[in-house]
Amino acid sequence: MANAVLCSFVQLPPSLSLSLPTASSRRQTSTMPDGSDRSSAPAPTLRARRSAAPATASVLGTVPTLADDDATATPKLWRGTTLGHNPSAHLAVAQVEREPLSWSRVKWPSATVLVVSPFLALYWGLTTPLATKTLIWSILFYAICATGVTAGYHRLWAHRAYSAAWPYRLWMALAGAGSIQGSIRWWARGHRAHHRFTDTDKDPYSAQRGLLWSHFLWMLFNPDRAVRVAQRQVDMADLDADPIVRYQHQYYAPISIFMGLVFPTLVAGYGWGDFWGGFVWAGWVRMVLLHHATFCVNSLAHYLGEATYDDRRSPRDHFLTALVTMGEGMHNFHHEFPNDYRNAIRWHEWDPTKIVIYLASLIGLTYDLKTFPDNEVQKGRLIMQQKRLDKWRAKLDWGVPVESLPAWSVDRWHEELKLNPMMLVIDGVALDVSLFIHDHPGGTKWIKLYLGKDATRAFNGGIYMHATAARNLMSRLRVARVDGLVPDEAATKASDGTSAMQD
Numbered sequence: 001m002a003n004a005v006l007c008s009f010v011q012l013p014p015s016l017s018l019s020l021p022t023a024s025s026r027r028q029t030s031t032m033p034d035g036s037d038r039s040s041a042p043a044p045t046l047r048a049r050r051s052a053a054p055a056t057a058s059v060l061g062t063v064p065t066l067a068d069d070d071a072t073a074t075p076k077l078w079r080g081t082t083l084g085h086n087p088s089a090h091l092a093v094a095q096v097e098r099e100p101l102s103w104s105r106v107k108w109p110s111a112t113v114l115v116v117s118p119f120l121a122l123y124w125g126l127t128t129p130l131a132t133k134t135l136i137w138s139i140l141f142y143a144i145c146a147t148g149v150t151a152g153y154h155r156l157w158a159h160r161a162y163s164a165a166w167p168y169r170l171w172m173a174l175a176g177a178g179s180i181q182g183s184i185r186w187w188a189r190g191h192r193a194h195h196r197f198t199d200t201d202k203d204p205y206s207a208q209r210g211l212l213w214s215h216f217l218w219m220l221f222n223p224d225r226a227v228r229v230a231q232r233q234v235d236m237a238d239l240d241a242d243p244i245v246r247y248q249h250q251y252y253a254p255i256s257i258f259m260g261l262v263f264p265t266l267v268a269g270y271g272w273g274d275f276w277g278g279f280v281w282a283g284w285v286r287m288v289l290l291h292h293a294t295f296c297v298n299s300l301a302h303y304l305g306e307a308t309y310d311d312r313r314s315p316r317d318h319f320l321t322a323l324v325t326m327g328e329g330m331h332n333f334h335h336e337f338p339n340d341y342r343n344a345i346r347w348h349e350w351d352p353t354k355i356v357i358y359l360a361s362l363i364g365l366t367y368d369l370k371t372f373p374d375n376e377v378q379k380g381r382l383i384m385q386q387k388r389l390d391k392w393r394a395k396l397d398w399g400v401p402v403e404s405l406p407a408w409s410v411d412r413w414h415e416e417l418k419l420n421p422m423m424l425v426i427d428g429v430a431l432d433v434s435l436f437i438h439d440h441p442g443g444t445k446w447i448k449l450y451l452g453k454d455a456t457r458a459f460n461g462g463i464y465m466h467a468t469a470a471r472n473l474m475s476r477l478r479v480a481r482v483d484g485l486v487p488d489e490a491a492t493k494a495s496d497g498t499s500a501m502q503d
């Protein structure tokens, strides 16, 4: 069983992966005369027919290769959108046809373990007493292993958000292996592809394929060819240069068995005589909970929460995902600023991982902690707030814009008054007050006084300095622009004792 667990999270070598093409991929692939690996024209599909350039990588069946980076190629999306000559933009957003899921693509060890392990955790959990010391140890070991993934696998190795001395890297490599989520190398490669191709079919766990897919179904199947190609394009030079990463990858199976299941069992067993409890709670149950907490970063963190810094892609910020993942839930921030060692920057956002990294820096274990310029972070937040304000504003009735109103001369104004005498002018704009006159908070008297006249000065302090609410409401009564009328003072002076007209 343990071997199966391990195998389930070890990436198949490319040669093995390529030896298992689906029937559809076999049909579509051929060798071009120049020897390059290009696809033959697939059977026409709606997507293919929509594309004006069936030989580009964005069309069904074509094989994205490094040649796709050729800036001279005409980048076209399958939707027919041209992206100019930005090859990276082309690759980042290009959609490719998904290969159909079939039984032949199932990775049986992964599927078996991922489906069975939660049920075993439930059964063993219900039938195994939980001693207090074992509970404390389980929580502590959960935090240790989770930090191995968040601070080590993710922020240190996948994103190079900081650097670390070898004792720290060794600790993180062991702790991360204890989470039994694959080797650093396998994990970081998939994650770098996820960031580069977020929300496209080249993203190994694209949120666009559904919540369950991004949560764990993606691990049950051999990846689409486009994903395998995308992963092979990932620059792994820095990881391959780290001996700790190399050895952890090479000996991942025994290391993760020991760290994930044996070590917690031994601690509980030799510590307070609870071998079986240590295996079940600190080993197995803790492993399953940590699996699904981490998987939530790929699933829930791309569905649930707020697009604080950018809403063009699916990552979201949410406290709940941050809580169970040692602070990885501020995922919108993270996708915008991936090489920032923090995932949360506001005081109320939960991110214990950044505290671990920071505290380690105080004693020299970590260094070169990267942070994105606050000026740029604020720009992102401001732009999103502006978008929300604009949406809100668009829902409200602001009346006809002044510049869109018909222009009336003074003569036309007097002509129109014969048809509708319930009008007055404020700030050069004729307002139809017929429906409003009886709702005027100051009484109908003042409006009647100015019907057919220019009430600009009276409105702006002559009689009363109207509030912004009055000005907003006034905008919905607009009828036309009137040029040449003179504000009427006589009416105000003629009123009963109020002649406080301002000059």
Ligand SMILES: [Zn+2]
Residues within 6 Å of the ligand: 194, 297, 298, 302, 315, 331, 335
């Ligand atoms: Zn993500």
Ligand SMILES: [Zn+2]
Residues within 6 Å of the ligand: 154, 158, 159, 191, 195, 334, 338
């Ligand atoms: Zn990341």
